[in-house]
Amino acid sequence: MAGNRIVKTAAALALAAAIFGAPFWWSALRGMKQKAPAPEKPAAEKECVLPATEMRAGHMTLLFQWRDDAVRRRDRAPVAVGGKKYEKSLTGSCLTCHVKKENFCDRCHGSIASAPACFDCHIDTSERGPWK
Amino acid sequence: MEMTRLDFLKKAWRTGLVLFGGASFEVVSGSALLAADGKPSGRRMAMAIDIRACVKDAGCVKCISACHRGHNVPVIPDAKRAITWIWKDTIDRAMPGVLDPYSGADLRGANTLLLCNQCANPPCVRVCPTGATWKREDGIVMMDQHRCIGCRYCMAACPYGSRSFNWGDPRRYLDKGSVARDYPTRTKGTVEKCEFCAERVDRGLGPLCAGACAEKAILFGDLNAPGSAVRKALAGRIALRRKPELGTDPSVYYLL
Numbered sequence: 001m002a003g004n005r006i007v008k009t010a011a012a013l014a015l016a017a018a019i020f021g022a023p024f025w026w027s028a029l030r031g032m033k034q035k036a037p038a039p040e041k042p043a044a045e046k047e048c049v050l051p052a053t054e055m056r057a058g059h060m061t062l063l064f065q066w067r068d069d070a071v072r073r074r075d076r077a078p079v080a081v082g083g084k085k086y087e088k089s090l091t092g093s094c095l096t097c098h099v100k101k102e103n104f105c106d107r108c109h110g111s112i113a114s115a116p117a118c119f120d121c122h123i124d125t126s127e128r129g130p131w132k
Numbered sequence: 133m134e135m136t137r138l139d140f141l142k143k144a145w146r147t148g149l150v151l152f153g154g155a156s157f158e159v160v161s162g163s164a165l166l167a168a169d170g171k172p173s174g175r176r177m178a179m180a181i182d183i184r185a186c187v188k189d190a191g192c193v194k195c196i197s198a199c200h201r202g203h204n205v206p207v208i209p210d211a212k213r214a215i216t217w218i219w220k221d222t223i224d225r226a227m228p229g230v231l232d233p234y235s236g237a238d239l240r241g242a243n244t245l246l247l248c249n250q251c252a253n254p255p256c257v258r259v260c261p262t263g264a265t266w267k268r269e270d271g272i273v274m275m276d277q278h279r280c281i282g283c284r285y286c287m288a289a290c291p292y293g294s295r296s297f298n299w300g301d302p303r304r305y306l307d308k309g310s311v312a313r314d315y316p317t318r319t320k321g322t323v324e325k326c327e328f329c330a331e332r333v334d335r336g337l338g339p340l341c342a343g344a345c346a347e348k349a350i351l352f353g354d355l356n357a358p359g360s361a362v363r364k365a366l367a368g369r370i371a372l373r374r375k376p377e378l379g380t381d382p383s384v385y386y387l388l
Binding site for chain 2: 074121123
């Protein structure tokens with residue numbers, strides 16, 4: 001009964017692929033339903049400190065650099081971009097345009113389950129009431 | 133000749149001494165603040181607290197509340213978990229043995245202000261394993277909350293008890309509506325202390341406590357500048373520092 005054995009093996013392999021491949025096909029199926037995150041853009045401002053593509057890819061590097069400049073290197077000199085001056089500050093600069101962290105930072109970070117600790121200490125200036 | 137285990141260890145030790153010995157001596161001597169001629173190369177921020185002006189109003193906590201409000205220091209009822217940047221205690225406890233039973237009757241039992249001494253030779257900096265606390269070139273002993281891992285070595289090293297640990301989330305004791313929004317809070321598992329208002333010093337301003345004092349009992353300035361308010365006050369009066377015998381070289385003076 002060679003034919004029966006081949007069918008059984010194929011079925012077993014298919015079942016194994018379905019079970020062990022679950023993380024891949026499950027997220028692929030879910031991904032088809034999911035929309036790309038849409039962080040809220042500031043209404044008035046069109047320009048950021050860097051072009052949007054660079055900010056998308058490297059905002060964390062810029063923030064780390066500003067952090068080290070302000071805290072460790074005592075270099076709090078504002079950054080001038082296109083005639084506008086930006087203080088090296090998360091709450092003092094970034095959040096003045098991107099007013100709600102919830103509608104900007106959290107949109108992308110939430111969708112990829114990335115949870116940076118910035119706002120464990122820094123204050124989301126749009127929030128009111130007691131902390132959770 | 134074949135190398136024995138002992139020979140190998142000896143050679144490794146000598147090589148290590150040559151490679152790293154020089155560097156470690158430099159760290160221990162801590163002479164970064166001195167220029168080649170041995171003179172101070174930069175500023176050294178210091179504070180002089182006029183004890184007699186401060187004791188005039190025993191119940192006054194203006195400096196403490198200005199500091200704690202401006203830096204989002206929570207009020208935690210449990211004394212063991214309390215966070216303090218600047219606080220009051222008796223002169224006798226702050227500087228044991230300074231007061232005797234017969235002189236300075238007005239100061240006996242009176243409180244004075246205590247805060248981080250911003251030591252020129254800070255023991256907390258020596259022991260910090262991550263570089264989260266360090267001495268800036270203007271002498272301020274700074275905290276970088278981003279790097280603090282909460283090991284509390286600095287708290288064990290500080291002989292003045294100037295550091296506090298966040299046993300829980302300090303935000304449970306703060307309100308979003310009333311916090312200073314331009315200054316961060318801290319988070320669970322980090323150490324904090326007075327930083328001489330470093331963020332204000334960088335903008336050319338003085339500390340919040342000094343500005344809040346109606347008696348002008350808190351003087352602030354550059355210890356290396358002969359014309360500064362601190363130097364002028366020190367020149368004219370007797371001043372004490374806390375535990376000077378330890379060699380920490382504090383930058384907070386108490387004017388008698």
